[in-house]
Amino acid sequence: MKTRTKTKLALATASLIIGMTSGLSNAAEPLITGKVDCIAPAGPGGGWDFTCRSIGRLLNNFSHGDLTVQTLNMPGAGGGVGFAHMITKRSHDPKVLAAASTATTARLAQNQFPGMSSDMVRWVGAIGTDPGIIAVSKDSDIDSLATLITRLKNDPSSLTFAGASAIGGWDHLKILMTAHSAGLSDLKQIKYLSYNNGGSAVTQVVGGHIDVLVGVASSTKGFIESGDLKPLAVLGHDRLSPPLDSIPTSFELGLDVEASNWRGFYMPKEVPEEAYQWWVNNLKAASQTDEWKQTMVQNGLEPFSLFGEDFDQFVNKQVGSLATISKEIGIIK
Template sequence: MKIKTKLAFASLILGVISAPALSADPIIDGKVDCIAPAGPGGGWDFTCRSIGRLLSNYTDGQITVQTLNMPGAGGGVGFAHIISKRSDDAKVLAAASTATTARLAQNQFPGMDADMVRWVGAIGTDPGIIAVNQNSDITSLADLINKLKQDPGSVTFAGASAIGGWDHLKILMTAHAAGVPNLNQIKYLSYNNGGAAVTQVVGGHIDVLVGVASSSKGFIESGDLKPLAVLGQDHLSAPLDNIPTSFELGVDVEASNWRGFYMPKDVSEEEYQWWVNTLRTASQTDAWKETMVQNGLEPFGLFGQEFDQFVSHQIDSLNFISKEIGMIQ
């Protein structure tokens, strides 16, 4: 590596953030593959391409990231590729999200589990949100929970995922955290996308929306949707920062669609920690913060062991919920 490039990279890292500085002579350089385990245009593709541009810019071209779209089995093809083909390759990452942990929790990757890869970090999230029509008689999360406790089938929810998918699981996780019994009696209707689900609730055809902040924002700002809670610990960015969080309301549930990465299991500890530090650094730059704002994401940074523990806990929780509703044995 040229001395000039080393100094540029080191000064960038030291000057942009207060996170632990990276080495001026990174142990990873050159071309890196980022596997997006789906076709172009989706969330995993966005995650790979966004972090690719960021790393290339902020290493003065020392790292170039190539996105490899690898669709199939809901992310299972990409997961299997990392395990079987790139098991000790430190120059490959794979994009992941809550959809990844949900499928692992439901044993949708046969013969594979979360311990077969290393979880590097999460760099942003699209928070889950519960909202109702502006004229709804449900005025708070407490109202909703009370209705579900009295009769789990008395309220119908709309979401963009299939039965047993992430939007469905969000409301089940919320109800479970609040002590609602008989989760399998909760009514949930699946729509093709978030916009269709929002329209059904705004039109008064479905009682409650369980979705994400990014696709609900405009309807909340217009007054067509009345938000009951953000499903997590952190408030949304302004102008939606006055929406209460589920934790504030006494329901300890984290149900956001995080964006992050895993990598092969057999890389060295030094290589793994380099990637942990690199992603931590990248997630705190102004460039990434601007990317999040432009794409409706909120800050959500977990790295290394902390992220690994989070993934393990989320899989356990989703596995329990999936068993409760009969998705798996």
């Protein structure tokens, strides 16, 4: 590869962040140029599609045409088709990424990708998150997460929870993780109703038809600001951005629960280490640009940055914890 090409893309990559340290210049070696596929393992318009297209557009702009990231929609098996494609067809290819989220780890934990596991790919980084949230209607007599937990301990079936995922899906798992962290053991008794989307679940709780909402910050923000929903906790380490920064986190309330829907990427297991580190460094750089921060604000996402080995360890720990919960409620054996 010509030195001129290396220099050009190194400068383009360095322009991702104004004022960053010289560590970014190392991200340009080895150089990855030309067409790159970002697999969105679902149809157009969903979260994985958004992740690929948003970061792809950002990297395209800053590489001045030397890097072209195209989104490759590959729906099927809840992300399993894309995961299998990465493992079986692109195992040594440094010019392919795939979008992932907490839905990916939940399905891996529940063996929904037969014969595949989280250690069969390399986890590159997380670039943002939609934090999980627990909320009740404004008229509910549940005034805190502690009150909710006390009621569940007295009678696990006394409350009904609403979410947008299926039974055993991510919204369902959020309340199970919370209850498990609080010391509840009979998780099967906790009642959960699944709705087609987050909006329907919110409407049922706001209307007083369902006791508790288990959702995400992006779809509840407007209802919290209007006073129709009363938030009990954000399920993670960090508080939400203003004006919702008064909501306590699960960790502040003494519960070890990280239940945000992170957005991130994985790539083939057998790529060279230099190529893996190139993507780690460049995605980290992209996640810190003003352009990406504005994209997060516009789409209701919060900062969540984990890269390289830190992200890999996070993913595998999450898969393990979700597998434990799933076994306890009988989803898997």
